[in-house]
Amino acid sequence: MSKNKIINVNDALPVKSGEMNMSDEIKKAITAKHKKVSGMETPKHFVKKKMGMDYCEYSYMRDLAEKEYPGWSWEIISEEMLGTEAYKVHGRLTYFDGKWRRGDSVAAHRVQKKRGTGEFVDIGNDVKAANTDCIKKALNMYLNIADDVYRNQVEDLELSDEKKDAILEIAGLCSDGRAEEIRKLIDNQTIHNANYNASYAKLKREYEL
Numbered sequence: 320m321s322k323n324k325i326i327n328v329n330d331a332l333p334v335k336s337g338e339m340n341m342s343d344e345i346k347k348a349i350t351a352k353h354k355k356v357s358g359m360e361t362p363k364h365f366v367k368k369k370m371g372m373d374y375c376e377y378s379y380m381r382d383l384a385e386k387e388y389p390g391w392s393w394e395i396i397s398e399e400m401l402g403t404e405a406y407k408v409h410g411r412l413t414y415f416d417g418k419w420r421r422g423d424s425v426a427a428h429r430v431q432k433k434r435g436t437g438e439f440v441d442i443g444n445d446v447k448a449a450n451t452d453c454i455k456k457a458l459n460m461y462l463n464i465a466d467d468v469y470r471n472q473v474e475d476l477e478l479s480d481e482k483k484d485a486i487l488e489i490a491g492l493c494s495d496g497r498a499e500e501i502r503k504l505i506d507n508q509t510i511h512n513a514n515y516n517a518s519y520a521k522l523k524r525e526y527e528l
Contacts (some may be wrong), residue, residue: 360467379465
């Protein structure tokens with residue numbers, strides 16, 4: 320078993336000389352970028368299927384990483400043959416996200432064998448595939464690339480400023496107390512994107528009564 324330590328998801332590299340702590344604005348910008356990348360729709364011709372499961376081609380994920388997180392790099396920490404059945408790779412992604420960060424991933428690829436003889440078909444290709452699978456896993460896990468393909472998208476339930484203003488306006492027409500009640504429901508996300516239309520319609524009916 321490898322003795323290499325698995326790095327935590329957002330393990331930051333040592334702060335470089337002159338590097339400042341992130342402001343709230345920078346943190347919000349980082350969060351917004353991850354949401355933007357997560358919400359991107361992967362072009363259909365880069366989405367393939369294997370054994371009934373969708374997967375994304377590495378070329379697309381690499382290109383998007385170059386555009387959204389320039390300067391990222393990949394390092395193989397360890398690799399090993401698991402008996403004669405699979406090849407395992409432990410890799411480390413380094414990327415800039417307000418500060419330089421790094422995150423690990425592990426992936427194994429089944430070794431292809433010839434029927435009847437059990438001889439390896441192309442062990443070099445299996446090693447390459449294991450490394451590619453490991454990189455793709457890291458790009459998705461840490462950079463949110465191809466979240467739509469790997470079913471990792473999370474719906475953003477927070478209301479936009481326009482929706483907040485609209486529903487508070489109709490609530491204020493009902494009464495000042497109703498507006499304050501609705502503001503609290505917005506703050507604790509009881510009213511959110513998924514039920515906004517129904518909530519607004521209910522307030523509108525209250526006002527029209």
